[in-house]
Amino acid sequence: MSSAPEETRITERVPGRPSLDAGQVREVRRRDLGYRFIAGALTSIVAGAVSLVFGVRAGGVLLAFPAILAASLTLIEEQQDSAEAREDARGAVLGGSSLALFAAVAALTLGKLSGSIALLLATVAWFLGALVGYRLAWLR
Numbered sequence: 001m002s003s004a005p006e007e008t009r010i011t012e013r014v015p016g017r018p019s020l021d022a023g024q025v026r027e028v029r030r031r032d033l034g035y036r037f038i039a040g041a042l043t044s045i046v047a048g049a050v051s052l053v054f055g056v057r058a059g060g061v062l063l064a065f066p067a068i069l070a071a072s073l074t075l076i077e078e079q080q081d082s083a084e085a086r087e088d089a090r091g092a093v094l095g096g097s098s099l100a101l102f103a104a105v106a107a108l109t110l111g112k113l114s115g116s117i118a119l120l121l122a123t124v125a126w127f128l129g130a131l132v133g134y135r136l137a138w139l140r
Contacts, residue, residue, distance in 0.1 A: 032075050050062055072088065076088055101126055102129075105122040
């Protein structure tokens, strides 16, 4: 009877930093891309329907949902392991938090400053939020 390797606890660091391996892009199966496409399309359709029924504010909130996240995490967990899927989820939370920071700074400054300055400030806020989050999550 073979036993699965013990999974790292969520509070423990996972070995290795996040990285990008361009060679792995060629290894993505068409079926997996199809799952991601369908998840994104369904999320967009639901956001559109919610916009028609409840208004653009309610639908706009749904567009902020990372449409392919659920499908991607499922595929990562299936092909690699739960720890890798958890790390990708952690990255998605950081990305979403940084995007929310961008949106908050843009909402506060777009009516008061020139558009280019407001977007520059929002972009800097996004970058700093992502950098701080990365340092807190992976470089403790």
